Amino acid sequence: MTDTLQNDVLAALRDPGHRIPSAWLYDAHGSELFEAITRLPSYYPTRTEIGILDAHLPEIAAAIPANSLLVELGSGSSRKTVPLIDALHEPAGYVPLDISADYLADAAESLRARFPGLPVHPRVADFTADFDLPGELPAHASRLGFFPGSTIGNLDAEDARGLLQHCHGLLGPDSMFLIGIDLDKSADILIPAYDDPEGVTAAFNRNLLVRINRELNADFDPEGFRHEARYFETPPRIEMHLVCERTTTVHVGGERFELAAGESLHTETSHKYSLGAFTTLAAEAGWSVNNHWTDPQGRFAVLLMQATGSRYNPPVTPKPYRSHRP
Template structure:
């Protein structure tokens, strides 16, 4: 992964937009910090999605055949997976995919302990690029993709469509896909969710610089950057930036870069959808929405889709 991180960082610094994939935020410490973010009062998506699943899982899983193979993208701690596996009828196996190898291994070990008879096959993968499944899959009937956490919002429209299409081909013609999406709402709710007063999201964002220094021998000073969350209306999204506080010179992989005060590294985009827009996006990638569930405040939605001909 080091060569790929190096290429990503150099490309971001050479590009005037200084944009880097949010996938690189998730080393082991970044993954742990994100789990801490999900516990914060201002970060509503995780607990809202969990509430939706807790309330509606029997209805959701009734529409999913037995003996299905569950494939989870960006599995993290797999916290939402336990109730899903408990609710499914005789799941055939579980394939968690995540970019953080150490964090993935720990989560997979925990799932194996909780479900001793269930094959668990972790796979290190960056779902923003093409990926495949392990070769030694257990026998199964259909496949269920699971993509919670509104993580699909980290992709722009074209890349989100490409990912949905790739999953359609990977999961097959008799597959289902369960996806969490964050709904558009007031910036008064959105911005605190991505710039909490406790400073955990700021530490999560700056940890990218710590990782770059550690893995690439760069000389970023994280204290030279402030974390900033920005809301945009069209398309509705939050962007996370690391804003340079002063003019600096940095060195990465033998190259020298100068950043001026006010320049920023764009580290994450979190797109906010409505039901109609996401359904249209999915339809263009071989998926038809067969049901959706929204919390009482209209903040978040869980979408169940089934495969259609490509």
């Protein structure tokens, strides 16, 4: 992981776009800060998605076969997972995947305590790169992918398609996929969600530099970078940046880099979809949308998709697509 982090940071600093994969925002402290972000008044996605799930879980669970193996990408604290497991009919087991090993271990133990009869098989994995399921899994009739939080929006269209294709092959032709997407809306709503007045997202973003310093023996000054959220209409998306406040020199992996005042590190992208656009993208990856649910304001959507069988042959090795957060 350290070698991969160094390679990604060096590649970003050498490239004029300075884009660092946002998966690296999620060390243990970064995961804690993100959980704090989800509870902020301005950050609507988490509570909106939870509201949709709470309102429609009986209908969702009724459409999912009994004895399904639940596979969750980017499980984090798994707090959306408990109600889903409660609603499913005789789930065969639960496989949470997350990049933060410590956070994943804590969440897995919590789930084992909450569901003592349910096999839980955590897997430390960066779902934005090549990944697989654990080798030993409980017997099951089918598989259900669960990808809440609109995390798929972190990926550009090509990479999102690649991830959905990889999941098609991983979960199998008889599988289903429950996924959350953030719908496009005005910048007046989006910008505060990613640049809260409390400064939690700014701390979350700057924590990336703290991690790079700690793990790569680099010398970034986190306080010398300003957090900034930017909205773009085509394609609809939010970008998070760390803007250099003054000309600075940093050293990483034995290399020296100079960043000018106003130059930024691009740390995250969150794409926003229309239902039609995402349905088309999913179909190109081998998934058909069986049903969808939204909140009354039309800010967020939860989609239940079905694998379309032999229409898609997944690649042996998917293209790496590195990002992590909604």
